[in-house]
Amino acid sequence: MKIIRTSVELNHWFNEHNIQINKSLGLVPTMGALHQGHASLIENASKECDLVVVSILVNPTQFNAKDDLDAYPRTMAADAEIAKASGCNVIFAPTAEDLYGGKPKAAQINWGSLTHSFEGKCRPGHFDGVIAVVDKLFGVIQPNKAYFGAKDLQQVAVVQKMSQIRHPNIEIVSCDLIRDSKGLALSSRNIRLTNQGIKRALKLSFALSNVVEKTSEGSSLKTAVDTARKELNESEGIDLEYFNGVNCQTFSPEDEPFDWSHIVVAANVDGVRLIDNIEIEVVG
Ligand code: AMP
Numbered sequence: 001m002k003i004i005r006t007s008v009e010l011n012h013w014f015n016e017h018n019i020q021i022n023k024s025l026g027l028v029p030t031m032g033a034l035h036q037g038h039a040s041l042i043e044n045a046s047k048e049c050d051l052v053v054v055s056i057l058v059n060p061t062q063f064n065a066k067d068d069l070d071a072y073p074r075t076m077a078a079d080a081e082i083a084k085a086s087g088c089n090v091i092f093a094p095t096a097e098d099l100y101g102g103k104p105k106a107a108q109i110n111w112g113s114l115t116h117s118f119e120g121k122c123r124p125g126h127f128d129g130v131i132a133v134v135d136k137l138f139g140v141i142q143p144n145k146a147y148f149g150a151k152d153l154q155q156v157a158v159v160q161k162m163s164q165i166r167h168p169n170i171e172i173v174s175c176d177l178i179r180d181s182k183g184l185a186l187s188s189r190n191i192r193l194t195n196q197g198i199k200r201a202l203k204l205s206f207a208l209s210n211v212v213e214k215t216s217e218g219s220s221l222k223t224a225v226d227t228a229r230k231e232l233n234e235s236e237g238i239d240l241e242y243f244n245g246v247n248c249q250t251f252s253p254e255d256e257p258f259d260w261s262h263i264v265v266a267a268n269v270d271g272v273r274l275i276d277n278i279e280i281e282v283v284g
Contacts, residue, residue, distance in 0.1 A: 001080070001083065001084040001088055001089060001090065001091065002089070002090050002091070003080060003090075003091045003093060004090055004091070004092050004093070005093055005094060005095075005098075006094055006098050007094060007098055007099065007140050010053075010090070010092055010094075010140065010141070011140075013090065017051070019051065023050040023051055024048075024049045024050045024051070024144045024145070025049055025050070025051050025052075025053065025141070025142070025143045025144050025145075026045030026046070026048060026049030026051070026052045026053070026143055026144065026145045026146070026147060027045070027052075027053050027054075027055065027137065027138075027141050027143035027145070027146045027147070028041045028042050028045050028052065028053070028054045028055070028088075028146075028147045029055045029133070029134060029137055029146065029148070030054060030055060030056055031056065031057065031058045031059060031072065031188065032056040032057075032058060032073070032074060032075060032076065032079050032093075032188070033072070033073040033074070033075050033079070033188035033191070034054075034075075034078070034079045034082040034083060034188075035082075035186045035187075035188065035190075036178055036186055037149055037151060037177070037178040037185075037186040037187070038054075038082065038083075038086075038149075039082055039085070039086040040149075040175060040176070040178050041147040041148070041149055041175050042054055042082075042083060042086035042087055042088050042147075043086050043087055044147055044173065044175050045087070045145065045147045045173075046086065046087025046088070047087075048145060048173075049143075049144065049145060051089045051090070052087055052088050052089050052090075053088070053089065053090045053091075053092050053141055053143065054083045054088045054090070054091050054092070055091075055092045055093070055094075055137050055141070056076070056079060056091055056092070056093040057093065057094060057095075057096060057099065057133065058072050058074060059096060059104075059129060059130075059133040060096050060104050060129075061096075061100075061104050061105060061106040061125075061128065061129030061132050061133060062106075062125075062126050062127075062128075062129030062130050062132075062133065063126075063129070064123045064124055064125050064126055068273070071192065072188070072189075073188055073189075073191055073192075076093065079091070092137075092141070099133070099136050099137070099140070100132075100136060104132075105132075106125070106128040106129045106131065106132035106133075107128065107132065108125075108128050109127065109128055109131055111158070111161060112252075113250060113251050113252040113253065113254075114127075114154070114157055114158060114161060114250065114251050115127040115128075115131075115158060117251045117252065117253050118154055118242055118244070118246065118251055118253075118264060118266070119152075119154045119155070119266065119275070120154070120251075122241045122242070122266060127154075127155075127158050130155055130158060130159070131158065131159075131162050134146075134159055134162060134163075135162060135166055135167075138163070138166070138167045138170055139167075142170075143170060144169075144170065144171065145170065145171045145172075145173055146159075146163075146170055146171070146172055146173065147173045147175055148172060148173070148174055148175065149174075149175050149176075149177060149178075150174050150175060150176055150177045150277070151177040151178075151185055151186075151187070151275070151276070151277070152275070153246075153248055153262060153264060153277045154246075154251050154264070156172070156174045156248075157248060157249060157251060159172055160172045177276075177277070179205065182202055183202060183205040183206065183209065184198065184201055184202055184205060185204075185205060185274070185275075185276040187274060187275075189272050189273065189274060190272075190274075192271075192272045193269065193270065193272055194270060196237070196270065197237070197269055197270035197272060200235065200236075200237040200238055200269045200270060201269045201272075201274055203232065203235055203238060204232070204238075204265050204267060204269070204274060204276050205276055205278075207228040207231065207232055207243065207265065208228075208263050208265060208276060208277065208278040209278060210224075210228055211224045211225055211228050211263050211278070211280075212263075212278055212280065212281055214227075215280070215281075216281065220257075221245060221257045221260065221280065222245075222257045225243065225244065225245055225257075225263060228243060229243040229244075232265075232267065237269060237270050238267050238268075238269055239267060239268040239269075240265075240266075240267045241266040241267055241268070241273075242264065242265065242266050243263070243264075243265045243267075244263065244264060245257055245260030245262070245263055245264075245280070246260060246261070246262055246263075246264050247259045247260055247261050247262075248261045248262050249261075260280055261279065261280060262277045262278060262279050262280060263277060263278050263280060264276075264277040265277065
């Protein structure tokens with residue numbers, strides 16, 4: 001496995017390997033601090049494509065808080081081990097300046113609720129940054145397929161829309177959300193949680209699965225969601241941003257429960273921002 005740091009060097013590597021001619025290429029965009037959630041994306045890409053590029057960039061344009069950007073873990077040596085073991089051929093780890101061709105900046109994009117509700121509302125400008133960096137990566141790498149995790153459910157919908165408009169030949173593959181043995185959604189931010197923080201964070205996934213369980217026992221979906229939200233709001237150490245049903249295509253807060261496909265949650269747990277979601281099995 002090779003680690004490449006500039007777009008120019010990456011293009012040389014592509015030319016050497018005749019990449020655009022006779023090999024399928026999978027891309028897994030990441031911000032590093034890789035864990036088993038990322039590994040599952042890389043493994044999926046490696047099963048379906050001849051060559052796999054994992055990009056690693058802590059992208060400044062998608063952070064709306066400088067503290068969060070500064071505190072984001074950077075663990076290149078360990079990342080290289082995980083990427084290699086999962087089937088990666090090339091890690092592409094440019095500087096933001098190299099990728100953006102100057103000072104990193106993102107144009108404002110308004111796709112209604114898709115970019116402005118839930119994550120878009122809580123993190124203004126976040127999806128502008130995501131769209132900008134994924135667009136750049138797709139342009140430089142031109143993969144056949146790009147792999148994203150359903151953990152960032154709204155991001156998958158945003159990237160799918162961007163890709164339909166800007167890169168219609170790239171297939172977007174949504175991969176399952178990976179949890180630890182207790183149910184906590186794996187996240188690069190989890191390493192900032194204390195033991196107490198982990199116990200508190202587990203309440204998020206518990207609340208999500210509880211809604212699914214309650215509705216399967218006959219509760220109305222809306223009642224189950226409202227009850228779970230109230231309980232989380234009353235939980236010590238959890239600063240809830242949202243706990244809602246959504247349709248994973250629209251992310252419209254106006255959608256009725258019968259339109260919902262998932263329950264999504266975002267919260268600050270002991271100062272660490274976490275998101276999670278679950279697919280609804282029973283429609284209420
Ligand atoms: P990140 O490095 O957090 O930007 O994530 C890079 C990619 O890995 C995104 O497509 C995420 O959705 C995905 N990812 C992160 N955590 C998980 C997880 N627990 N399960 C599945 N995919 C994940």
